[in-house]
Amino acid sequence: xxxxxxxxxxxxxxxxxxxxxxxxxxxxxxxxxxxxxxxxxxxxxxxxxxxxxxxxxxxxxxxxxxxxxxxxxxxxxxxxxxxxxxxxxxxxxxxxxxxxxxxxxxxxxxxxxxxxxxxxxxxxxxxxxxxxxxxxxxxxxxxxxxxxxxxxxxxxxxxxxxxxxxxxxxxxxxxxxxxxxxxxxxxxxxxxxxxxxxxxxxxxxxxxxxxxxxxxxxxxxxxxxxxxxxxxxxxxxxxxxxxxxxxxxxxxxxxxxxxxxxxxxxxxxxxxx
Amino acid sequence: xxxxxxxxxxxxxxxxxxxxxxxxxxxxxxxxxxxxxxxxxxxxxxxxxxxxxxxxxxxxxxxxxxxxxxxxxxxxxxxxxxxxxxxxxxxxxxxxxxxxxxxxxxxxxxxxxxxxxxxxxxxx
Numbered sequence: 497x498x499x500x501x502x503x504x505x506x507x508x509x510x511x512x513x514x515x516x517x518x519x520x521x522x523x524x525x526x527x528x529x530x531x532x533x534x535x536x537x538x539x540x541x542x543x544x545x546x547x548x549x550x551x552x553x554x555x556x557x558x559x560x561x562x563x564x565x566x567x568x569x570x571x572x573x574x575x576x577x578x579x580x581x582x583x584x585x586x587x588x589x590x591x592x593x594x595x596x597x598x599x600x601x602x603x604x605x606x607x608x609x610x611x612x613x614x615x616x617x618x619x620x621x622x623x624x625x626x627x628x629x630x631x632x633x634x635x636x637x638x639x640x641x642x643x644x645x646x647x648x649x650x651x652x653x654x655x656x657x658x659x660x661x662x663x664x665x666x667x668x669x670x671x672x673x674x675x676x677x678x679x680x681x682x683x684x685x686x687x688x689x690x691x692x693x694x695x696x697x698x699x700x701x702x703x704x705x706x707x708x709x710x711x712x713x714x715x716x717x718x719x720x721x722x723x724x725x726x727x728x729x730x731x732x733x734x735x736x737x738x739x740x741x742x743x744x745x746x747x748x749x750x751x752x753x754x755x756x757x758x759x760x761x762x763x764x765x766x767x768x769x
Numbered sequence: 770x771x772x773x774x775x776x777x778x779x780x781x782x783x784x785x786x787x788x789x790x791x792x793x794x795x796x797x798x799x800x801x802x803x804x805x806x807x808x809x810x811x812x813x814x815x816x817x818x819x820x821x822x823x824x825x826x827x828x829x830x831x832x833x834x835x836x837x838x839x840x841x842x843x844x845x846x847x848x849x850x851x852x853x854x855x856x857x858x859x860x861x862x863x864x865x866x867x868x869x870x871x872x873x874x875x876x877x878x879x880x881x882x883x884x885x886x887x888x889x890x891x892x893x
């Protein structure tokens with residue numbers, strides 16, 4: 497399947513914000529059924545998370561990524577492997593391969609699992625929609641406030657308590673997170689409850705982007721009218737026909753295939769098959 | 770309908786998160802995809818829009834739609850299709866809500882500390 501390779505490689509290596517990065521060991525997947533768990537091996541690569549894309553590089557100085565994992569319709573779970581600090585990215589599409597990754601330590605593993613489980617585009621979109629609603633409600637409350645007998649005279653926000661009803665919103669969850677012995681199963685839409693203080697921000701530097709479009713129903717037509725990713729159905733369920741597309745993307749990088757083939761050939765020579 | 774200059778091929782095009790997939794009209798699996806980050810979407814002549822990427826701005830992927838209205842819909846949808854666009858929106862709403870209510874709306878999601886949601890941390 498074709499991909500705009502140059503652009504993808506450029507995006508992977510340019511200085512746009514990186515959401516997480518570090519070394520991880522990746523389990524090498526065998527494509528041969530008669531090689532079972534005998535001799536599972538791992539390869540250490542440099543991983544970079546940008547948005548919903550997890551890139552991995554041969555080395556951290558490599559100029560082009562070796563591979564790419566699109567983090568949509570997946571869950572990130574701790575996994576039982578012989579290795580400590582292992583976790584897996586598994587896809588709702590049964591045909592797509594899972595990725596088993598091993599971190600260097602407990603803290604690194606937890607940081608990766610946390611970052612990856614919130615990396616999906618769909619999750620971001622849900623959060624943005626929620627905030628959009630909250631902003632609307634805050635505006636309405638503010639307007640109502642100004643009409644009420646006891647008005648708040650200050651219009652600045654810092655430090656002032658307002659008589660605004662805070663919307664009773666549930667934290668976003670697609671699947672419940674269960675905690676056992678301090679471990680949790682994360683879903684790509686899940687979240688952690690827990691306070692965190694929000695410290696400094698500078699005001700006024702970002703230009704307000706236009707509001708996201710309202711939902712429109714998906715219309716299909718052979719001449720390519722937008723089967724837009726905004727349809728409600730897509731938000732509820734994991735992206736099912738689309739994960740076929742993403743499986744293809746995962747298998748895309750020729751280098752990795754070549755690498756696997758070479759490794760397989762070497763093992764054959766050594767008589768391990 | 771992605772075009773190699775002057776040659777238009779009929780394709781089914783599907784926008785899924787920040788990817789634009791294209792298919793031969795009778796096949797279930799895509800023949801290609803475009804990652805829509807760091808790209809520019811331009812309305813060209815009637816019914817036509819193009820996508821180009823920051824590192825190669827002269828190279829345009831052209832698409833011709835059935836109607837002008839569809840073309841406008843596509844342009845609007847594609848301009849909002851990047852993860853980076855969502856991130857900027859989130860930062861904007863967060864800031865606005867914080868200004869109005871004095872509260873950080875991301876706290877209830879447990880993500881207020883994440884670097885990627887901080888103001889001023891991101892350009893472009």
